[in-house]
Amino acid sequence: MKINICGIPHKVIYCKDEFNTDTHYGQIDYGKAVIKISEDVSKEQQDEALCHEVLHGILSHIGKEELSQDEELVSVLSNAIYQSFMPNLDGEEADQ
Numbered sequence: 276m277k278i279n280i281c282g283i284p285h286k287v288i289y290c291k292d293e294f295n296t297d298t299h300y301g302q303i304d305y306g307k308a309v310i311k312i313s314e315d316v317s318k319e320q321q322d323e324a325l326c327h328e329v330l331h332g333i334l335s336h337i338g339k340e341e342l343s344q345d346e347e348l349v350s351v352l353s354n355a356i357y358q359s360f361m362p363n364l365d366g367e368e369a370d371q
């Protein structure tokens with residue numbers, strides 16, 4: 276799977292969790308343009324982690340490195356973005 280972050284293709288790899296952190300299920304390598312996501316967590320956690328790492332990538336690529344290093348900001352924003360694309364919890368279709 277590939278994701279274009281600001282037009283730069285990033286390879287997404289699902290692999291064993293070797294990120295050495297309690298708070299992240301993913302990791303982005305800006306130099307190699309690779310995003311690693313833990314294969315040991317649920318699909319929802321993987322998708323949220325992907326949002327999180329993509330957001331790190333976007334902030335970094337637009338030159339907002341200091342914002343990218345603000346983990347709290349990245350976490351709340353990525354969570355909000357992820358939730359925005361989730362189906363409604365009551366199962367109803369969103370308005371067309």
Ligand SMILES: [Zn+2]
Pocket residue numbers: 299327331346349
């Ligand atoms: Zn992060």
